[in-house]
Amino acid sequence: MSTAAIEKDCSGKMDKAIEFLKQELRGIRTGRAHPGLVEHLKIEVPSYGSSMELRELATISVPEPSTLLVKPFDPGTLKDIEKGLQTSSLGITPQSDGKAIRLPVPSLSGERRQQLVGQVKKMAEAQKIAIRNTRRDANKAIEGIEKAKTISEDDAKSVKDRIQKLTTKRESDI
Secondary structure (H helix, E strand, O other), X not given: OXXXXXXXXXXXXXXXXXXXXXXXXXXXXXXXXXXXXXXXXXXXXXXXXXXXXXXXXXXXXXXXXXXXXXXXXXXXXXXXXXXXXXHOOOOOOOEEOOOOEEEEXXXXXXXXXXXXXXXXXXXHHHHHHHHXXXXXXXXXXXXXXXXXXXXOHHHHHHHHHHHHHHHHHHHHHX
């Protein structure tokens, strides 16, 4: 494997870590309702014989700033969706009217804000660790081709420096 391929692979994996963090942050419950809170929840649907994401089972809208409205495509899945929302880690109690489910999103308390800050810090640190692991793997690959005498010691050092700059940039992005 060439040094350019190693750098490209390393950069791609680091970008994926940042993209994953962005997806995770969409699921954080703030004081305002938005479909990203629930659209990726896995709902177990026995009649379909599998679990599906909520966005595949229903339309999710925001009729009011603090309320989500979930309308199932198939009315038979309403109870399954309601059960899935109750068992989720959202901490929101769904209210069903027989045709749709309303999710009132409560405003944040000071204590809940502190919990969210801690949760976001943990998510960010997990992705920083993933980026550092990617750097470590890339450096091992470079050391391997250096030992095989494919590249010189100076070239290996310059590639490692570029990978370190990538790592520093991606960590600052996080």
